[in-house]
Amino acid sequence: MKLPLICGQCMKDGLAHISPIASVEFRDDGKYEVTCPKGHKSITLLQQQKFELLFDIGAYAVTDGYYREAVSSFTSSLERFYEFFLKAVLFEKKISQDVFTLAWKRVSNQSERQLGAFIFLYTLEFGQSPILLNDCKIKFRNEVIHKGKIPSRSEAIHYGQAVLDILRPILNETKQKYPNGVSSTIYQHIQNAYGDTPLGTTISTLDIPTIINLHISPNSCEELSLEKVISEFRKG
Numbered sequence: 201m202k203l204p205l206i207c208g209q210c211m212k213d214g215l216a217h218i219s220p221i222a223s224v225e226f227r228d229d230g231k232y233e234v235t236c237p238k239g240h241k242s243i244t245l246l247q248q249q250k251f252e253l254l255f256d257i258g259a260y261a262v263t264d265g266y267y268r269e270a271v272s273s274f275t276s277s278l279e280r281f282y283e284f285f286l287k288a289v290l291f292e293k294k295i296s297q298d299v300f301t302l303a304w305k306r307v308s309n310q311s312e313r314q315l316g317a318f319i320f321l322y323t324l325e326f327g328q329s330p331i332l333l334n335d336c337k338i339k340f341r342n343e344v345i346h347k348g349k350i351p352s353r354s355e356a357i358h359y360g361q362a363v364l365d366i367l368r369p370i371l372n373e374t375k376q377k378y379p380n381g382v383s384s385t386i387y388q389h390i391q392n393a394y395g396d397t398p399l400g401t402t403i404s405t406l407d408i409p410t411i412i413n414l415h416i417s418p419n420s421c422e423e424l425s426l427e428k429v430i431s432e433f434r435k436g
């Protein structure tokens with residue numbers, strides 16, 4: 201799975217017909233530096249949050265036959281989504297990024313603590329406990345990740361679908377209830393990716409159509425099942 205990039209400067213110069221100049225591996229920091237054939241150096245900042253990218257990486261792993269890796273990426277997607285939810289709610293309530301970061305450090309190495317934070321913040325905000333992976337799916341995930349179980353394609357897809365079924369409704373609720381917190385989270389993600397980029401560098405942001413996507417509206421026809429999405433990959 202690679203990311204096609206175009207040159208930000210050529211775009212500015214109106215060369216609208218330009219095709220991708222590079223196809224790059226995904227990076228953890230969301231910052232992609234490329235030099236086009238005309239010699240322009242530019243930086244592209246990818247808008248997608250980790251949970252959006254990781255779910256796609258899981259889906260591509262299914263198409264490539266790496267089912268253990270798919271289960272692992274779907275799991276990470278859900279965990280990073282819990283982090284996104286916590287940020288969106290806290291930023292909506294005017295908690296600063298620095299304060300969030302300090303608190304997050306206390307839970308950053310333990311996913312069970314993060315899940316606990318998510319469960320209780322969600323319960324406080326929505327008046328009911330969130331829907332989570334059921335015991336059967338948790339047992340399956342633990343067997344794959346901790347005990348070396350080799351899942352079948354169908355098991356990997358069922359697990360990915362279970363993650364999708366949890367994530368999509370809560371993502372829609374989050375967007376509706378915390379629009380400013382969601383915007384702040386996206387903005388800070390871009391700012392963090394921007395990092396110490398020198399002044400004068402051509403910068404563009406890129407938003408790619410991921411399976412789980414902050415910009416897809418609720419109940420839209422774009423909310424396809426995982427099996428359907430994967431069959432579309434094969435055609436494309």
Ligand SMILES: [Zn+2]
Nearest residue numbers: 207210236240
């Ligand atoms: Zn260029």
